[in-house]
Amino acid sequence: MTTEMKLPEGAPEEVITNALVRDVDLTPFGHKGSLALITLDNGLDHNRPNTFGPQSLAALDAAITDAIGRAPAAIAITGKPFIFAAGADLSALSFLAKREQSLAIGKLGHDVFRRFDECGIPTFAFINGLALGGGLEVGLHCNYRTLASTALTGLPEVFLGLVPGWGGATILPKLIGPERAIQVIMLNALNNNTMMKAKDALSLGVVDAVYEPADFLERSVSFAANVLSGKAKIERKDYSTDPAWETALATGKAASLKKYGGAEIASPMRALELIAAARTNTRGAGFDAEDQALADLTMSDPLRASLYAFNLIQKKRKKVEGAPKPALARKVAKVGVVGAGLMASQLALLLLRNLKCPVVMTDIDQERADKGVAWVKNELAKLVEKKRMSEESARRLSLLISGSADQNSFAGCDFIIEAIFEELSLKQELFKKLEKIVSPECVLATNTSSLSVERMTEGLSNPERVIGFHFFNPVAVMPLLEIARTSTTDDATTATAVAVGKELKKTMIICKDAPGFVVNRLLTRFMGEVTDAVDEGTSPAVADSAMRSIGFPMSPFELLDLVGPGVALHVSETLHANLGERYRISPTMQAMVAAKVRNFYIKGSDGKLTPNPEALALMKQGTTASTAEQVRERALRALAVEARMMLDEGVVSTPAEIDLCMLMGSGWPMHLGGILPYLDREGISEAVCGQRFHAPGIASLP
């Protein structure tokens, strides 16, 4: 096999993973002969894992040839310290311009990896560290696998918009059966890319033995010697007649539909097809089908958008666009939370767990403050119970949380966040009071979702220390934090806020103080179009299912239920007042809030959603019904308009920040690239704004 492959034009130079071969004498391990041991090593430390691009595959191919030439009793492959291999080199994937190129890279992987199964010599993968995607697939091509007890493994392809197309989708179902293969390939990947711990990989049958890292390689070689000499027997099962195929595939499909709000998204559907075919096909036929699936997906806009989104998330997790120098950040050694309601308590818990410094909560009376503290302590106790926190840590943190009705207890705070009722005058009054208690450097942050932060600084002596610090519900789970600067917020305050956000492990964007910031502004506009359509006379069922095929995690009304009509109405009122008529106030929503009807849907015991008759009865509908297509069109056009306006207004400086917000703040899927790549590829951006958000090739096919 001497396929010479070049990188696609424009792709960054490949970081080549070398494959080094050495002989290991098996005699001391009780077997005559030697083992040819291949080490994958890109020459960099564990922060840059081994990956497979064309040259790396060529290197591995040469190493396999070398190994076979040594006429060993066995061939084994292992990684560099802490890392086996993290899979395909994704950096080049976004630059593939022709289907043949993409077909060729898939085939090249197969051609190299399958030699481990076809060389006629027993082969072993000694998976010493992280093995993901193509990294794990190399191992699957080997006859036997050992795994280090601390190593994480997984097949994240479906999470990324691909399929395990270097053998995984074919070999794994044959090796471990349909149910377990669905677990690894579909459920884990769809569940936010869950990786397997070693004990899981062992119990699922993905690997044959697990050893501690201290002498992992020695024990793995010993395992190999025992297999070769017949001392150890590894049984393989034929799963083709397993009765679980149908239900397993159905489980996989259901998980995918659930994740994407009922939409049949290409990558999981293709993965399911490949898994289904593995029941009876030959490996070779499976690999051919994988090649086709990979080529189709790679040459599709959703995958390009997905890769863009993945890279964006990775990059922005570390680097916050527009952040001042971290050195400007002030030390935060005491934190205040104004309010002790549920939101405030959640914030207190998050701050406490991550900053591990004194956190003071206040509320209008001691009883409420105590309730907030009690809630936090109870959450700590639950974490201990679930073994997610040690008793000592919980004890330490419990001593750091306090509650008071007296705001003077904020004295000495370096950072105070308010989460009181969404009423501007209350917040203005609060900040004025706080100024008298804390130092001029203490950051005053607001978790407002739509009020003007700028106006909260009115009358303050030190308005430069006020900043928007907007979380998403539930605050412990949602990764996004919008940091809103007013016209006077200074760099030190912003840097401090970013530093706190980093400690909270949030992905951040820094935006201008503008109504609704980014996520709420877009979501409200988007949902507004749907509720408008209903108010005009479209049946709720038609309107709410209009977006189904796109793959949003939930429908607009499901989202409405999650947010709550009260909050949604309040935000739409604020945005209506500040941004104008395009944000309309829905009479239906007003009626729901007035009647205290909290849900549009009622969840049945089977998980099925049915419209709430109380909500339906409150509908204030006109007589103009739109088709689903029309609803979809207007909602998406509204998104494009609003996003363009936000860029023009400088709410954020780049389209990528808007995408990041929708990915991390509202969980919109990677195959949409957040949202703007989707609007680009549907032609909506150009139709509405006369231009795309992203140049072709950035988050789409070139």
Next chain:
Amino acid sequence: MSRTVVLVDAVRTPFGKAGSMYSGTRADDLMVRAMRGLLERNPKVNPGDIEDVAIAAATQTGDQGMNLGRSASLLAGLPNTVPGYSVDRWCAGALTATTSLAGAIAIGSIDIAIAGGVEHMGNHPIGDGLDPNPRFLAERIVEQDALAMGATAERLHDRFPQLTKERADRYAYNSQMKTAAAYAAGKIQRDLIPTAARIPEMGWGIATVDEPPRPTTTMEGLSTLKTPFRAAGRVTPGNSSGLNDGATAALLASEDKAKELGLTIKAKLVSYAFAGVEPEVMGFGPVPSTIKALAKAGLKISDIGAFEVNEAFAVQVIAFLDHFGIADDDPRVNPYGGAIAVGHPLASSGIRLMLNLARSFEEHTDVRYGLTTMCIGLGMGGTVIWENPHFTGGSK
């Protein structure tokens, strides 16, 4: 209150040439590997029952710092309830780890312990980081020669003119041949713990045999080597041990505990002694330490049927043999060769002597007593006398 102390088992990593097969491997990882190999061979010992761990290294910084006794125990996966400490007596480190723990066992303060030693001379070149007090030379506390081990070996030749270069070379040649024969007979490999070692440019490999031996050594070849310590000297790289990397570990127990748990007993400790000599002839150290140890045991040199003498330098071994009237090629001495062939990772070597002696005991049930001895820099010697548990009665 004195109890019999036994050697349950001892193992070692294969020894490497400094800067070679272990160039990408940490010293503490070598030590950990020896300890885990030892425990794997002795499954009847519950790691939690080990009551102390003493690990030696001659340079205790970097990957040999951080109190190896404790850090290697944690890295080896011993329960954190097992304590550990570090030992330094230069080349006699592992020997001292053994005798210290043996003392603790003998007085009944502990029952089971691990002794070990490691030296990664690639990572820690000999003398690296040392800062000899200027008073040593200014006040003539020692002569310059005392600070360079090769020079002390030359001084032995000066002191004992009958110890010719030819005799030293012959001894070295025999050491290589004995090691080659022992390897051919599979007598050395049985106590080696295969050790994974990665060299970044070459990938992972597994060391299964010693790297230093030169089975093709000839007398002619030895005679042509340079004498780096002195012009027209007698000490050459060929009749000295090299610069090496490796680790050793031994399991010690009270005899009662070993019997209770059904452990192997490879040797019983009879007596031990350390003694000082002029630092300029440190290689002579084993003579007074052996005299002392024999006296404590109530034995004569003629009672000793098996000798494991560390071969830092050939001249130092033959000085010892000469003193006791033993022939240079006496078959009781270092039957599997010694450090000249397999290497001398300083502080680890003491336990290598013990594991060789234990094998000699198995092979020679007519031998009742044996000794392990070694010279120590700055003028010392250390000797441990052992009794053969397999002794069935016979001449010695």
